[in-house]
Amino acid sequence: MQSYTEENYLKTIYHLAEKTINVQTNAIAEQMQTKPASVTDMIKKLADKGLIDYIKYQGVTLTETGKNTAIDIVRKHRLWEVFLVDKLNFKWDEVHDVAEELEHIKSIELIERLDEFLGFPKADPHGDPIPDKNGRFAKTQFIKLIELKVGDSGTITGVSQHSSPFLKHLEKLGLTLGKQIQVSDVTDFDGSVEIRLSDKQVNISREVAKHILISSNGKN
Amino acid sequence: MQSYTEENYLKTIYHLAEKTINVQTNAIAEQMQTKPASVTDMIKKLADKGLIDYIKYQGVTLTETGKNTAIDIVRKHRLWEVFLVDKLNFKWDEVHDVAEELEHIKSIELIERLDEFLGFPKADPHGDPIPDKNGRFAKTQFIKLIELKVGDSGTITGVSQHSSPFLKHLEKLGLTLGKQIQVSDVTDFDGSVEIRLSDKQVNISREVAKHILISSNGKN
DNA sequence: TTTTATTTTTAGGTAAATCTAAAAATTATT
DNA sequence: AATAATTTTTAGATTTACCTAAAAATAAAA
Numbered sequence: 067m068q069s070y071t072e073e074n075y076l077k078t079i080y081h082l083a084e085k086t087i088n089v090q091t092n093a094i095a096e097q098m099q100t101k102p103a104s105v106t107d108m109i110k111k112l113a114d115k116g117l118i119d120y121i122k123y124q125g126v127t128l129t130e131t132g133k134n135t136a137i138d139i140v141r142k143h144r145l146w147e148v149f150l151v152d153k154l155n156f157k158w159d160e161v162h163d164v165a166e167e168l169e170h171i172k173s174i175e176l177i178e179r180l181d182e183f184l185g186f187p188k189a190d191p192h193g194d195p196i197p198d199k200n201g202r203f204a205k206t207q208f209i210k211l212i213e214l215k216v217g218d219s220g221t222i223t224g225v226s227q228h229s230s231p232f233l234k235h236l237e238k239l240g241l242t243l244g245k246q247i248q249v250s251d252v253t254d255f256d257g258s259v260e261i262r263l264s265d266k267q268v269n270i271s272r273e274v275a276k277h278i279l280i281s282s283n284g285k286n
Numbered sequence: 287m288q289s290y291t292e293e294n295y296l297k298t299i300y301h302l303a304e305k306t307i308n309v310q311t312n313a314i315a316e317q318m319q320t321k322p323a324s325v326t327d328m329i330k331k332l333a334d335k336g337l338i339d340y341i342k343y344q345g346v347t348l349t350e351t352g353k354n355t356a357i358d359i360v361r362k363h364r365l366w367e368v369f370l371v372d373k374l375n376f377k378w379d380e381v382h383d384v385a386e387e388l389e390h391i392k393s394i395e396l397i398e399r400l401d402e403f404l405g406f407p408k409a410d411p412h413g414d415p416i417p418d419k420n421g422r423f424a425k426t427q428f429i430k431l432i433e434l435k436v437g438d439s440g441t442i443t444g445v446s447q448h449s450s451p452f453l454k455h456l457e458k459l460g461l462t463l464g465k466q467i468q469v470s471d472v473t474d475f476d477g478s479v480e481i482r483l484s485d486k487q488v489n490i491s492r493e494v495a496k497h498i499l500i501s502s503n504g505k506n
Numbered sequence: 507t508t509t510t511a512t513t514t515t516t517a518g519g520t521a522a523a524t525c526t527a528a529a530a531a532t533t534a535t536t
Numbered sequence: 537a538a539t540a541a542t543t544t545t546t547a548g549a550t551t552t553a554c555c556t557a558a559a560a561a562t563a564a565a566a
Contacts, residue, residue, distance in 0.1 A: 069523090100524075101525065101526085104523070108523075108524095123530090168388075175380075289552080291553065311514055323555070342514080
């Protein structure tokens with residue numbers, strides 16, 4: 067059994083490990099809003115518990131057990147987000163903080179029943195995949211909107227940025243999950259992308275386009 | 287803002303205060319499964335924060351602020367219990383422990399929306415009243431089943447014992463909330479009570495009868 | 507009203523998770 | 537390869553919520 071704090075460390079390490087193989091002390095500290103010295107203390111503890119492999123000065127990697135634990139927390143987090151949006155009518159930019167708390171409620175039965183109640187969703191309100199109870203992810207085929215060529219079309223199925231301002235911005239533009247889009251133009255000058263929606267045309271910056279994930283319908 | 291532990295102390299004191307005016311250190315310790323010395327430490331802290339009034343060796347009482355905080359936790363606890371039973375199909379004897387965790391999730395918005403989602407319930411699965419967001423309880427008119435005379439009838443609207451064995455026992459006998467009952471006999475020998483239900487007749491011990499709450503339809 | 511029993515508090519200590527400041531190891535730069 | 541910069545670790549403290557053991561206050565009994 068892990069403490070609240072240990073769970074948060076594991077989750078953070080898990081997410082950082084998606085970018086780099088060996089996760090560094092400073093990276094964890096920054097993510098957890100704490101000091102490197104505190105991280106060193108905690109990673110020693112997690113290593114003692116067999117949840118991470120740790121070589122001094124070389125960063126850490128999750129063990130099989132550690133990874134499973136982390137995935138379980140991610141699962142809970144995302145299921146709660148679905149609950150908040152689908153059942154309690156929260157907006158997709160409002161759910162993160164509450165889900166951060168809910169993810170630590172430790173009842174397996176609760177999560178299984180919640181999963182069922184929600185209809186076994188495969189993705190959270192931001193399009194992030196929800197692992198099943200065995201920790202397996204449905205494999206998804208995402209492409210960044212920025213990578214589309216003029217004429218390409220697809221469906222918005224995720225975002226790779228979860229900040230409230232970003233999500234509110236998308237909402238305002240009508241760029242929400244499930245929307246069908248087509249790239250109608252790319253501006254040479256600033257790389258901004260013009261997008262055709264069913265009912266309108268919007269222009270988004272390169273920066274925004276980077277963080278929108280599309281499940282492609284292929285070329286036009 | 288209170289810590290998880292502080293909230294549990296306040297809740298415990300609140301419940302104990304339903305029985306006695308001044309809540310004693312030992313009573314809190316027993317309820318919280320901790321030692322009196324630890325309780326003394328904590329009640330000093332809560333007194334410093336203005337959540338309880340505390341006179342050394344004389345026990346404690348909740349201040350207005352403390353009481354409001356406690357009621358808010360009770361509200362959350364009971365709303366979550368309704369969620370677990372009504373939406374996730376937990377049995378009434380299975381919800382307590384999970385609700386003990388969920389009650390500490392600190393988002394006002396969450397609870398308001400949950401309340402609405404559940405249809406603003408007035409009582410939890412055990413018949414305990416749920417305070418509204420201003421901390422006000424709908425006043426209820428309960429009488430203990432044990433106090434009914436032969437011939438009296440009423441509706442089961444609550445229980446004053448929440449242990450799983452007790453609740454499972456009632457479930458097996460068909461004595462669940464909302465059931466219409468009539469007392470058909472009281473045994474002189476052991477004080478056990480014979481009860482007529484719509485479809486059957488059951489016999490319950492005095493001890494069980496003490497913990498069933500009836501909203502009376504008056505005498506027969 | 508002493509004596510005894512119970513309750514409560516104090517004193518001093520522990521474990522978890524944090525911190526600051528300084529030392530050590532690693533990596534990058536000249 | 538030596539020096540500088542960065543990263544990481546150690547050492548020593550702090551805070552929260554506990555604990556045990558002993559002292560003090562209160563309540564009950566002789």
